Amino acid sequence: MSLLAEAGVPESLWANIVQSCFAKRSQDVFTSSTHNVAPQKITIIGGRGRMGRFFTNQLASADRTVSVLESEDWDRADELLGSADLVMVSVPIEWTTEVIKRAAQYLAPTTALCDITSLKVEPVQAMLDHHSGPVMGLHPMFGPNVKSFVGEKVVACPGRNEESFQWLLELIEDRGGEVIVSTPEEHDRMMVIIQATRHFSRFSVGVFLAQEKVDIERSLLMSSPSYRQEIEIIKRLFAQNPNLCVDIMLATPERCQAIARLADTYDRVAMLVARKDREGLIKEFETCQNFILKMA
Numbered sequence: 001m002s003l004l005a006e007a008g009v010p011e012s013l014w015a016n017i018v019q020s021c022f023a024k025r026s027q028d029v030f031t032s033s034t035h036n037v038a039p040q041k042i043t044i045i046g047g048r049g050r051m052g053r054f055f056t057n058q059l060a061s062a063d064r065t066v067s068v069l070e071s072e073d074w075d076r077a078d079e080l081l082g083s084a085d086l087v088m089v090s091v092p093i094e095w096t097t098e099v100i101k102r103a104a105q106y107l108a109p110t111t112a113l114c115d116i117t118s119l120k121v122e123p124v125q126a127m128l129d130h131h132s133g134p135v136m137g138l139h140p141m142f143g144p145n146v147k148s149f150v151g152e153k154v155v156a157c158p159g160r161n162e163e164s165f166q167w168l169l170e171l172i173e174d175r176g177g178e179v180i181v182s183t184p185e186e187h188d189r190m191m192v193i194i195q196a197t198r199h200f201s202r203f204s205v206g207v208f209l210a211q212e213k214v215d216i217e218r219s220l221l222m223s224s225p226s227y228r229q230e231i232e233i234i235k236r237l238f239a240q241n242p243n244l245c246v247d248i249m250l251a252t253p254e255r256c257q258a259i260a261r262l263a264d265t266y267d268r269v270a271m272l273v274a275r276k277d278r279e280g281l282i283k284e285f286e287t288c289q290n291f292i293l294k295m296a
Contacts, residue, residue, distance in 0.1 A: 040167070043067045043080045045099055046090035050144030050241075051116060055088060058149070062171055074102070081106035086168070089115040089123070093247045097126045104130035112164040114138050118195060119251055120157045120184035128159050135159030137184055139191075143240065149177030157184045188252070196255035197262050199237070199248050206234045 042059055046052045047068030060066045069080045081087055081103055091099050096117045104127070107113060112134040115123045124137040137157035146152060149172050156169060156179050169179045182190075209216065220228055237245060249255060272280040 040064045040085045041067075041083060042086045042088065043069055043084040044088045044090055045069045045103060047088075049090055051140065052090035054140075054144050054146070055090065055116065058171075058175070077103070077106045081111075082108065084111055086112045086114070086165075089113075089117070091117070092243065093117050093119055093251050096123050100126045101130050107131055107133060109133045112136070112161075114165065114168075116140055118191060118248060120155075120182075120187040124157055124159045124184045134161035134164035136162060136165045137187075139187065141194075143236065145236070145239075149175040151176060153178045153180055155180045155182050155187055157182055157187055159184075188254070192252075192255050192258045195248050196251070197258055199245060200259045200262060202234050202237050203245065203249070205230075206238055209234075 040059075042064050044052050044056055044059075044066060047056045047066070048070055052068070056066050056068065067080050067084070069077065073080065084107075087103060087107060089096060089099055089103065096115055096119075100113075100115065100123060104113070109132050111131075113127050113131045114136045115127065116138045117123055118139055120137040120139060124135065127135040127137070136159055139155040139157075141153040141155060154169075154172050154177055156165070158165075158181070172179055216231060220231060223231075249259060269281070269284060272284065
């Protein structure tokens, strides 16, 4: 890999190739090793959505029996939910709590219930309030375009009887993923920075590039590796469903407030640039430098 880097091959390119190869191999190995495991009956609410399809494919390839419940299927809810070992809620953020409430009335006390949305406090509490059985909040820290769990992280927020989800967490890890355990409260605090402000920052750069009518392809011809990487990330952001991107920014008052503070920071730093305040900019740089280096 170091030779590829020295040759100027972008890290994102060779990393994707390596991960794709490993993903195929790990999937084959895991599938062959689970033939003697009693299949789990799983229903994914929203399983035809992009992330829902990812989990449907991963679980089905591990010899689990996977059913899908979409908005037009609630007349079959007793059939699809009543005998499931695991029900996974994979719907947009704004619908999650209502779907949990609606689904819970069909579940057996032994059914494990989880969600995979990017908020955890409200969905986990809703699951605990409306379902007496095992509960866990999951947050895949990747988009639906990935092909496998290889190199990806999933945050797990236990709610009740977490041992009922051990097989699922082990499946993720056996397929090359990493499970990070957190409380719902810690998760939501972290996501303000990890998701909301990051989305806003890159969203704003994308809006600026479009506003300035920048010739992206031409700029890439004479760019640094870091610029190419940043443009690739922005392209992936705007390849998503716009509702998903916007919902991540607007999901909670805390996210909106943090974005407002970030915008204020942009304004303050931009004012230093407008005034050509060299000393002020250096002071901001050094303050940040001291903060960042403490973490190294």
